[in-house]
Amino acid sequence: MLELSATIHAQIVAHCLGGLPEEACGLLSGQLGGETVEGCYPARNAAASAKLYTVDPTDFVRADRHAQSHGLEIIGVFHSHTHTDAYPSPTDIAQAPDPAWHYVIVSLRQAEPSVRSYRIVEGTVTEEPVVQAADTGAEGRPQAAGPPGGRSGGAGR
């Protein structure tokens, strides 16, 4: 099971729609081993593709640091499928980084976005129900992914 508040659900869908025509992606935080998403971190798609995504590594480290400073961990990733159903592609399955994570896929194939969640363990995909959690008012954070190409700041060290 994956619990998403209406606020986080809306953040995920908005980021996916905003990424069109390319796939969009982001990270989800919560308690380690938990089933409730407590924070959403929209990220840049470093692959800049309609068929592939790569969570921008700098966005990931910033999200990870922010989550840990709030006593949370990254517990999952979301990404959009622009023209296919909300089911993990062979690439999603092959590259799933962590069997403990929740893998949320947003299909934008139909007019109404479809949000589904999966566990992917050693190549085996299991869908889990997505249920609506109560809004706590503490979800999410200002979008801080930075401008595209913002990596140049890293060269100054």
Add this chain to the structure above:
Amino acid sequence: MSVEVRLPTLLRGHAEGRSTVSFPGSTVGEVLDALVTAYPGLAGQVLTDDGSLHRFVNVYLNDDDVRYLDRLDTKVNDGDTVSILPAVAGG
């Protein structure tokens, strides 16, 4: 000098469950060598057989991906944090 290394949840099982550890070194590579010497189970997860960074992980010095710095030769200073995170990608 000693540098804090942050481990992703996926790799903590190879490091007694720890999320952060500290190791000495003057470069990212030296710190990672000390890490995999202490926790040999991490060796194949972080570095390839020829000693370069595994393509399925990203290693950061503070906020910066070391692939955009000097990779394993990137110099570290006291108080720096080296973070290891999985590369997250799909289709």
